[in-house]
Amino acid sequence: MRTEAVVEARELHKVYVTGSVRTPALNGVDVTLSRGEFAAMAGPSGSGKSTLLHLLGGLDKPTSGEVLVSGAPISALSRAQLAQLRLRHVGFVFQAYNLIPVLTVLENAMFVLELQGLPLARRRKQALAVLAELGVDKYAHQFPNKLSGGEQQRVAVARAVVSDPAIVLADEPTANLDTKTSLDLIDLMRRMNEEHKTTFLFATHDTRLLDRVDRVIHLEDGRIARDERVR
Amino acid sequence: MKAALRHLLRGRRRTILAALAVFVPVFLLVVFLGMIGGMEKEMFASLTGFDTGHFQIRRVSDRPAGNALPLIRDPAPLLSLVDASDDVAWYTVRLDLPALAAAGGRSLGVVVQGISPAEATFHSPLARAVRAGRYLEPGDEGVVVGQQLLDALGVSVGDELILLGAHPQGAAGVALPRVVGTFTIPDPALGRGLVQVDLGVAQRLARTAGITAIVGYVRDVDGPWDAPRIVDAVARIRAQLPEGYEILDWAALAPESEMYLRIMRPITVAFMVAFFFLGGLVVLNTLYLSVLERTRELGIMLALGAPRRYVTGQVILESGLLATGAAVVGAVVGLGFVLGVEAAGGLPLPGAYEVGMALFGIEPLLRMRITAAEVVLSAMAMVAVAMAAAWYPARRAAALEPLETMRHAD
Structure with missing residues (x-):
């Protein structure tokens, strides 16, 4: 049976240019993520994990090569079109949580839905459901700075998955969390992946996370060194 | 939000x-x-109350010697015209004469304003500026003067003042009115140079039955921002003025202030x-x-x-x-x-x-x-x-x- 590709990278190259210095970050990466995958990119610092994550999420543009999200090429999209793509198809989880400090937990979770133009009642219902699923609905009316790191990251996950995106890209989501909190968070994301078929791709060093994903893509010097199914 | x-x-x-x-x-x-x-x-x-009014109707002619305004010998038709105007809140007549005020061996050049106290008592800011004594009454034989003039001549309320006045189109005359009141106004030039008497006193002084101006005030004018009302009223009155007379608004009468x-x-x-x-x-x-x-x-x-x-x-x-x-x-x-x-x-x-x-x-x-x-x-x-x-x-x-x-x- 052919699985649906949600994100594809074809012969991706990325070179950062600072003055006359050219720093290659990706050197021809081909990778495809299918719907419902729970995958991670691993590799040493500077191997290109974050760069690839940003290119796949439309946060940056490749020097050459192509990225397809839900089958549509995105390299030629304008900034405004890329913003729309991120809004409609991609969820992000960041290492530093990056919640909006002046919005409550519920408002943070509803933020993307508000940008999508959903009516208040619907976005409130949808956001509360996801917050409940992640066990943070009791903090709905609190501001993020009142929450622990683990709780904030759960809210960040809620914000990423609330609009049912094609893929959730998470950059070192457990790096700032202790072991128990990390494992709990990973289990929650795993459950969302299994129950909703949400596709997750992590960029991580964290072996606790690497032990729980289905697929690990090893990057070295901007290339895929190994792409293995681990479960 | x-x-x-x-x-x-x-x-x-x-x-x-x-x-x-x-x-x-x-x-x-x-x-x-x-x-x-x-x-x-x-x-x-201050400007319109003490000096120009909102408008003045005068006789058109070369100014007589002494910087006096030409005499209007028969103001009756003009007064009827102003009286009939709906634009005019109130008006008075004035006979302005160049004169010499003297007392106790001292004398100063002044302008004697003959006015009609009946109207001025209720409307003139000068009447409200009287600080000692009283303002003029109809048929009054007295004079009201500025405090500065009183000080300069060294006289007090109740003292006699010698007014030696003349109009180039009339004749010279002398009056000896008593000071019935003094006014205090901020402008020292007016306080020193303006005296007011009943119109009859001024007319006897100049040996004329005439006046020099009809001074009018337009309805609902509170400040210079209401000047267009004055302009309109003046235009309407001007259209009916007999030949030989002019109507000037405050802006034309005091262009620097305007x-x-x-x-x-x-x-x-x-x-x-x-x-x-x-x-x-x-x-x-x-x-x-x-x-x-x-x-x-x-x-x-x-x-x-x-x-x-x-x-x-x-x-x-x-x-x-x-x-x-x-x-x-x-x-x-x-x-x-x-x-x-x-x-x-x-x-x-x-x-x-x-x-x-x-x-x-x-x-x-x-x-x-x-x-x-x-x-x-x-x-x-x-x-x-x-x-x-x-x-x-x-x-x-x-x-x-x-x-x-x-x-x-x-």
Whole structure:
């Protein structure tokens, strides 16, 4: 049976240019993520994990090569079109949580839905459901700075998955969390992946996370060194 | 909206600084406009009340020698005309004569104004300026003089004054009226150079039954801003004037004062534009710092897919809320100050201002007057300046690269 590709990278190259210095970050990466995958990119610092994550999420543009999200090429999209793509198809989880400090937990979770133009009642219902699923609905009316790191990251996950995106890209989501909190968070994301078929791709060093994903893509010097199914 | 309000509350010190940058110019503008309005009203009242009236009807001819106005020997048809006009609130007749006032071996050149006390008692500001004795009564044989003239001649209320007057178209005469009252007015030239007597006394002095002018006041005129009403009324009366007579409005009778009143407001507004510009710069600087502080947050919004116009809108909304709030408070406090000063009957100014204010014929008393439109416009103008100042930080926020911001933030 052919699985649906949600994100594809074809012969991706990325070179950062600072003055006359050219720093290659990706050197021809081909990778495809299918719907419902729970995958991670691993590799040493500077191997290109974050760069690839940003290119796949439309946060940056490749020097050459192509990225397809839900089958549509995105390299030629304008900034405004890329913003729309991120809004409609991609969820992000960041290492530093990056919640909006002046919005409550519920408002943070509803933020993307508000940008999508959903009516208040619907976005409130949808956001509360996801917050409940992640066990943070009791903090709905609190501001993020009142929450622990683990709780904030759960809210960040809620914000990423609330609009049912094609893929959730998470950059070192457990790096700032202790072991128990990390494992709990990973289990929650795993459950969302299994129950909703949400596709997750992590960029991580964290072996606790690497032990729980289905697929690990090893990057070295901007290339895929190994792409293995681990479960 | 909620987020913008919370931002403002989160950065309280910054918000207070930016709010002050809006509040202060609006407050000052309302107060300054109030002062200008008060000065304009006082100057206009002094000028038209003591001297020109809103208009004067005179005989057209080359001025007789001695700088006297030509005589109107038969004012009856003109008085009927003015009497019939719906525009005219009240009027009086005047016979102005160049004269010499003398007492106790001292003498001074004055203008003797023969007036009709019946009307003037109720309407003339000079009647209200009498501080000692009383004002003229119909058929009065006495004279009212300025305190400055009284001091210069060394006489008191009840003393006799020698008036030696003449009109080039009449004849010379002498009158010996008693001083029945003294008036105190801010303009020392008028206080020293103007005496008022009953029209009959003046006519006997010049040996004529004529007058030199009909001085009229137009209905519903409160200050120079109502000048168009005077212009219209004058035009209507002019159309009916018999040949050989002219009607001059206050602006034609005192062109220097009219010009001063006309340029006072634009000059003040020009100063206020500078205030607004400085206020705008503080708002710009504060919002710019706010955007810098929120680089990460705005970058996250962009990363999550917020359109650039959303981010621009957030910054503009924040500045709009701040500017509107501060401008409304500034306008209300300014209006409260103006109304408070007026309710207290004006604020006395230090003595140093006495001479300066007297040049404009007004007392050293800060009077204020402002209209609702001026208050609203002051607030709206500053909101517009603040919004314009917010434009650059808003554009800068929208131009952020989400990835760069997050790298910077992490």
